[in-house]
Amino acid sequence: xxxxxxxxKPAGITSFGVVAQVxxxxxxxxxxxxxxxxxxxxxxxxGVGAGTKKLTEYLKLPKTYEATIRLGIRTDTSDIEGAVLExxxxxxxxxxxxxxxxxxxxxxxxLPVSAYSAIKREGEPLYKKARRGEEVTLPMRDxxxxxxxxxxxxxxxxxCDIRARFDVGSGTYIRSLAEELGRRLxxxxxxASLRRTRIGxxxxxxxxxxxxxx
Numbered sequence: 001x002x003x004x005x006x007x008x009k010p011a012g013i014t015s016f017g018v019v020a021q022v023x024x025x026x027x028x029x030x031x032x033x034x035x036x037x038x039x040x041x042x043x044x045x046x047g048v049g050a051g052t053k054k055l056t057e058y059l060k061l062p063k064t065y066e067a068t069i070r071l072g073i074r075t076d077t078s079d080i081e082g083a084v085l086e087x088x089x090x091x092x093x094x095x096x097x098x099x100x101x102x103x104x105x106x107x108x109x110x111l112p113v114s115a116y117s118a119i120k121r122e123g124e125p126l127y128k129k130a131r132r133g134e135e136v137t138l139p140m141r142d143x144x145x146x147x148x149x150x151x152x153x154x155x156x157x158x159x160c161d162i163r164a165r166f167d168v169g170s171g172t173y174i175r176s177l178a179e180e181l182g183r184r185l186x187x188x189x190x191x192a193s194l195r196r197t198r199i200g201x202x203x204x205x206x207x208x209x210x211x212x213x214x
């Protein structure tokens with residue numbers, strides 16, 4: 001019987017780590033339909049048993065993310081867990097400007113992808129090359145942002161956090177959107193937090209935590 005399991009992934013664990021834990025619980029073959037970075041939380045669609053055969057159908061589905069983007073800092077991984085490349089005190093951003101800039105990200109964008117992404121070059125993920133200190137030419141990708149919604153702004157101690165919700169097509173990197181937001185605001189920027197709330201018709205409200213699954 002085909003079976004699909006929705007998991008609310010916690011921060012600090014890889015998607016493969018979630019799969020491994022679920023596999024030990026259900027004692028069946030388990031796979032996932034779309035990776036989340038360790039720092040990210042939210043919806044993972046897992047296939048259990050014969051359900052793994054359905055996973056390729058879900059890889060290209062549109063997704064929804066809620067993100068916090070920190071202004072005033074830029075890192076090598078394009079997220080808050082990376083090494084700081086640039087940091088500076090910035091003036092508070094006006095809420096209306098933040099809102100208009102977020103909404104201006106909507107549409108088709110061609111953006112560079114982080115060197116610490118899983119995109120392969122010469123058969124090897126870029127992040128492995130980056131971690132070895134090899135020079136990596138950042139690949140450019142077409143990204144579809146179907147809707148960009150401003151959720152809030154908090155500024156203190158020379159920096160600002162902008163919260164936003166993005167409905168995106170498959171292959172869109174929210175870390176790339178964070179850095180693009182910074183370029184448009186003319187300040188360094190990086191992704192501070194990320195939560196995936198939807199994949200196609202699958203919603204985070206229908207997911208279970210690993211603790212509840214146990």
